[in-house]
Amino acid sequence: MTEYDAGIVDVFADEALRGNPLAVVEHADDLSEETMRRIAGEFNQAETTFLMKSSRADWKLMSFTANGSPVYGAGHNALGAWLWLAYMGRLGDLNTPKTFQQEIGDAVLPITMEKRNDRFFGTMTQGPLVLGAPLEDVTTLETALGLGRGAVLQDPPVRTADTGAGHLMVRVKDRKTVDAAKPDAAELLKVLRFAGAEGCYVFSFDEKKPETAYARFFNPTVGLWEDSATGTAAGPLAAYLDRVGKLGPDRALLIEQGTRMGRQSFLPIRLDSAPQLSGTGVVVMQGRLKL
Structure with missing residues (x-):
């Protein structure tokens, strides 16, 4: 033994x-x-x-x-x-x-x-941040996430972001919409394969409060229905928002995740040459x- x-x-x-x-x-x-x-x-x-x-x-x-x-x-x-x-x-x-x-x-x-x-x-x-091509048509993604038309925003565009693992960054209107997501695993897998992504990070972001975001993470690719704190998604999200000029001058982001699951988590990221x-x-x- x-x-x-x-x-x-x-x-x-x-x-x-x-x-x-x-x-x-x-x-x-x-x-x-x-x-x-x-x-x-x-x-x-x-x-x-x-x-x-x-x-x-x-x-x-x-x-x-x-x-x-x-x-x-x-x-x-x-x-x-x-x-x-x-x-x-x-x-x-x-x-x-x-x-x-x-x-x-x-x-x-x-x-x-x-x-x-x-x-x-x-x-x-x-x-360092590596970005995939923008996902032009998000209607299939909205259906896969169980959300209505217009729920997914394209500012910044939906795309795969990678600082160690590639995940699809999906901005929606608000916290309530994040919590409303009910993915169909089979349909979401199709979208993720097309986008070259492993998981899907659904987040809301208020540009009046650029220091915080609220998110949920789904990864049927590796058998995770939902994850309560995902550093490999939080890092590229912060880097992506920074790349498109949406973070504040201190280049920092605090992400709340896992709340919907009853396992509230807070992930602080600061941008230097790469996410910290x-x-x-x-x-x-x-x-x-x-x-």
Whole structure:
């Protein structure tokens, strides 16, 4: 029998049972990808992240959804893993901020960890913004989302935005419209394939309050009906809004997500040369995985 340190972290939350839960498994170097997929199914969380040694970074991260689909980019899958390492004492003294390197897929990205008032915080740098072609006709998308004609706005145009994972950015009229979305998974999948996107980020944005947005995330591509906090969608949304000149002068955005699910989350992003995504979390389960 082999045992692994493992647990669950509620990410983008300052109290238990909020934010987005992430299962974490440490020292997973000897596990095959097939076994990792099966473990992710066993945990049955939105995502499970496996921590391994790396010749290119401080840690290598591999993440899978409950149906075994791989997850890339620096989102809740990465932040939660580093919060776990911090709370387990694997990162040393963080009263002074320290920057580490994380290997995720082909990318090596920095993350800065620090301790504030007995709580750990991480700030991750995502990749540069890559935009897909605008989606000219949104009527099929509106139908797929269960919304009426005219619900989807084209300012900025609906398109795929990517800072580590490509998601379709869909602006709607208001918060009420965001909450009204009831996607048809099969129809939404067709739109996402056409747009070259993995998931769909439906958001409302008040240009009189450019520092905040309200969003929901749907990703039938990897078996996620709805996700409560999606860093790999929040980062490109902020970068896209900045690209089209819709953010305020401080180039920062706070996104509220997960409220409709009963797991309210807040994702703060600041734009530099690339999105800087920050957050904290709470370890809600700690134990041993026995195989």
